[in-house]
Structures are given as C-alpha cells and as structure tokens.
Amino acid sequence: MRTFTPGRAAALAATFLAGTLGTATPASAATVHARTVHFGAFQWDSPGRDTTTVASRNGEWLDIHNNTGRTVNLRGWKVRGSDSRWDYTFGTYLVRPGKTVRLHSGPGRNSGSNGTGLGHVYWNSRTHVWSNVSAQPALHRPEDPFFLKTCRAGTFWKTRSPHSCHEYRSS
Numbered sequence: 001m002r003t004f005t006p007g008r009a010a011a012l013a014a015t016f017l018a019g020t021l022g023t024a025t026p027a028s029a030a031t032v033h034a035r036t037v038h039f040g041a042f043q044w045d046s047p048g049r050d051t052t053t054v055a056s057r058n059g060e061w062l063d064i065h066n067n068t069g070r071t072v073n074l075r076g077w078k079v080r081g082s083d084s085r086w087d088y089t090f091g092t093y094l095v096r097p098g099k100t101v102r103l104h105s106g107p108g109r110n111s112g113s114n115g116t117g118l119g120h121v122y123w124n125s126r127t128h129v130w131s132n133v134s135a136q137p138a139l140h141r142p143e144d145p146f147f148l149k150t151c152r153a154g155t156f157w158k159t160r161s162p163h164s165c166h167e168y169r170s171s
Contacts, residue, residue: 037072038165039139039151040065040100044130045161052127057106060130062137064103066095076142079103081129088123095119105129137165
C-alpha cells in the first residue's frame with residue numbers, strides 16, 4: 001500500500017491544480033448556459049409607443065434557447081411574467097438542440113413546432129406583459145420543482161431593449 005507524505009500530497013495537489021487552472025476559462029454566457037434550456041434575447045419594451053395593437057404587443061418577446069444535446073419538448077413548461085398574474089404554459093412544442101423559440105406577448109399563430117430555425121409562439125395577451133421599467137421573467141419546468149431560470153431587464157436594471165438575459169438565479 002502506498003502512503004502519502006505531506007510532500008507527495010502537496011505535489012499531487014499542485015499537479016491537479018495546474019491541470020485544472022490551465023484549462024479554466026472565465027465565466028461567460030456560454031459557460032453559464034452550457035447544456036441547459038435558458039432565456040436568450042428579450043425585447044421587453046415594444047418599439048415605439050405602447051398601444052394595444054397586435055403589432056405593439058407582439059413587439060414584446062422573449063427567446064428560449066435549447067443549449068442541450070437533445071430535442072426538448074416544452075409541453076407544460078411555464079413562463080411567468082414580472083407580475084405573477086401572467087403565466088404562459090407551453091403546449092407540445094419541440095425545440096431541437098441549438099435552436100430557439102420566441103414567445104411573443106400578443107396574438108398569433110404558433111409556428112416552427114418541428115424545432116427547426118427560430119420558432120414563434122404567442123401568449124395571446126390582450127395587454128402588454130412586460131414592464132418597461134423592470135421585467136423579470138421566470139422559466140419553470142414541471143417535472144423538476146428545482147429548475148428555475150430567471151433574468152432581469154428594464155430601465156431599472158440599466159439595460160436596453162432588446163437585451164440578452166443574464167440569469168441571476170438558476171438551478
């Protein structure tokens with residue numbers, strides 16, 4: 001049996017650290033989002049003046065990106081708006097690896113459910129969903145109560161619309 005002296009343990013630790021530190025990369029959106037489904041771009045402030053027109057409501061949108069290595073069915077997944085009165089629940093919607101679906105606030109016809117390219121789904125809200133001042137969407141996966149993706153955007157957070165969501169809490 002081999003025994004480890006303090007000197008040998010220190011040498012092993014130094015070798016391990018040199019190997020891991022030498023390959024370490026700074027934290028970035030790419031590493032934060034590795035192998036997850038997460039928010040992407042977010043247009044919380046519809047261009048122009050906010051009105052109740054379809055174009056104005058659909059000018060608000062939120063991208064959900066599949067950065068896993070498999071097709072993900074979003075059936076039952078929920079997006080919660082800043083105000084907990086607003087929830088959107090996905091029906092069957094397949095998103096292939098590396099692909100994105102854009103959730104629009106207003107009415108429309110869902111497209112791209114085969115998961116190729118940028119798909120579009122519609123909340124069908126009669127009003128704007130996102131506050132222009134402080135928007136904090138949350139993404140929930142029904143089969144995993146600990147899965148929660150969130151982001152902060154809005155003038156309160158000093159971000160511009162559209163904005164790349166930076167998660168502040170996830171599991």
